[in-house]
Amino acid sequence: MNVPFFISRRYLFSKKSRNIINVISGISMLVVAAVTTAMITILSAFNGIESLVADLFTSFDAEITVTPAEGKVFAANDSLINYLQVLPEVDYISRTLEDDVIIRYDGQPSVATLLGVDTVFKEVTDIEEVLAYGDYNLDRDGLPCAITGYGIQSELGIPFHPEDYSMITLSAPIRGKKLSRYKEKALNTMPILISAVFSVNAELDVKYIIAPLDYAKELFDYDTEVSQLSIAIAEGVHPEDAKEVVMNALGEGYLVQTRYDKNALVHQTNRSEKWATFLILAFIMIIAAFNIMASLTMLIIEKRKDIFILQSFGLTATDIRRIFSNQGILINVIGAGIGLFLGLSLCLLQQYVGILRLQGSIVEFYPVEIRFLDVIGVMATVLIIGSVFSSFMVRYLIKRFAQ
Numbered sequence: 536m537n538v539p540f541f542i543s544r545r546y547l548f549s550k551k552s553r554n555i556i557n558v559i560s561g562i563s564m565l566v567v568a569a570v571t572t573a574m575i576t577i578l579s580a581f582n583g584i585e586s587l588v589a590d591l592f593t594s595f596d597a598e599i600t601v602t603p604a605e606g607k608v609f610a611a612n613d614s615l616i617n618y619l620q621v622l623p624e625v626d627y628i629s630r631t632l633e634d635d636v637i638i639r640y641d642g643q644p645s646v647a648t649l650l651g652v653d654t655v656f657k658e659v660t661d662i663e664e665v666l667a668y669g670d671y672n673l674d675r676d677g678l679p680c681a682i683t684g685y686g687i688q689s690e691l692g693i694p695f696h697p698e699d700y701s702m703i704t705l706s707a708p709i710r711g712k713k714l715s716r717y718k719e720k721a722l723n724t725m726p727i728l729i730s731a732v733f734s735v736n737a738e739l740d741v742k743y744i745i746a747p748l749d750y751a752k753e754l755f756d757y758d759t760e761v762s763q764l765s766i767a768i769a770e771g772v773h774p775e776d777a778k779e780v781v782m783n784a785l786g787e788g789y790l791v792q793t794r795y796d797k798n799a800l801v802h803q804t805n806r807s808e809k810w811a812t813f814l815i816l817a818f819i820m821i822i823a824a825f826n827i828m829a830s831l832t833m834l835i836i837e838k839r840k841d842i843f844i845l846q847s848f849g850l851t852a853t854d855i856r857r858i859f860s861n862q863g864i865l866i867n868v869i870g871a872g873i874g875l876f877l878g879l880s881l882c883l884l885q886q887y888v889g890i891l892r893l894q895g896s897i898v899e900f901y902p903v904e905i906r907f908l909d910v911i912g913v914m915a916t917v918l919i920i921g922s923v924f925s926s927f928m929v930r931y932l933i934k935r936f937a938q
Contacts, residue, residue: 567820567871578913588805594662595650597767600764600765603790609761609788609789612759622780628659631652631748631765632757633762633763641691641692643692645691648742649744650746660765662682666731669730672731681744683733703727703729705725706724820920827866830866832928863926864921867922
């Protein structure tokens, strides 16, 4: 029998003595449980936001993108595409051309960004999953079709009919002609049908309109030039490894980025806020450890006679320290266990039932995501802080009062 542990458990759960020490120990457990619950739920909430942001940008951002290091466009002929396509890390390659245009419907103008895409674009992004109306269709009976953002459609009042597509016109400046001198003649204007409407977020919905790549090349007067190559990597390949391979294959003059690189500021800000919050809660856990220290101090003072009796029975100073250290550890373990149960329960309820709703947002419920490593980190932090503080305090008190 582990005598120190047995005595620690008796002291903590004794039915004969329900005094202030037991009350303080119970409060310490509740504080540890509350901090543990807060850590798990808050970290899971930040994880949910991070995953939501990643999912939103997945609609337009491929796993790997290649853009020119300087300028707006670069030549991307078939030989370059075939050269990259043979790389084992590369699955699909899509060519896109991007520039600003003036949209007109029923005489109303608006400025947006035209994204000319080829037939492979839907293979490297999740654009089909964010269509609010219509189907992903860039051609109808030989006529070019566009997919507009929900914000653009609402701003211009463009009606959508699945069988009867609305027509708009897109205008872009002709290179070499100044708008102030040539007026309307400085613009290249072409009609296009609206086949679908996408909805991603407020920023992208009012910015982009997607059209066929050949249409965009004719509108902007380009030949083989593109703004970006969007690459879907092979299954099982890490994006950073694929990025390194593509960079080595292309050489200088190109900027190769992963999805994380393109949205690094968003991810870094979220992670900084996440770990700053974690440190604040860890500091609160340190404050909670003082409650445990207070209960241990009062317990040792109250049990001074018991300590001398136990020593007369042959228990060593190490055994005595273990009795009270174990009690501090038990308070931490029980409190952390309760907090773990409550934290995971709240997160699972939010994830599958939806306790907290978001009115007027792109998602119905506040996103949460439980990550195993975060849970392990929270439990390790709580138990280490509590155990270390308890051990040092017990060592000092035993020397002060029991020797």
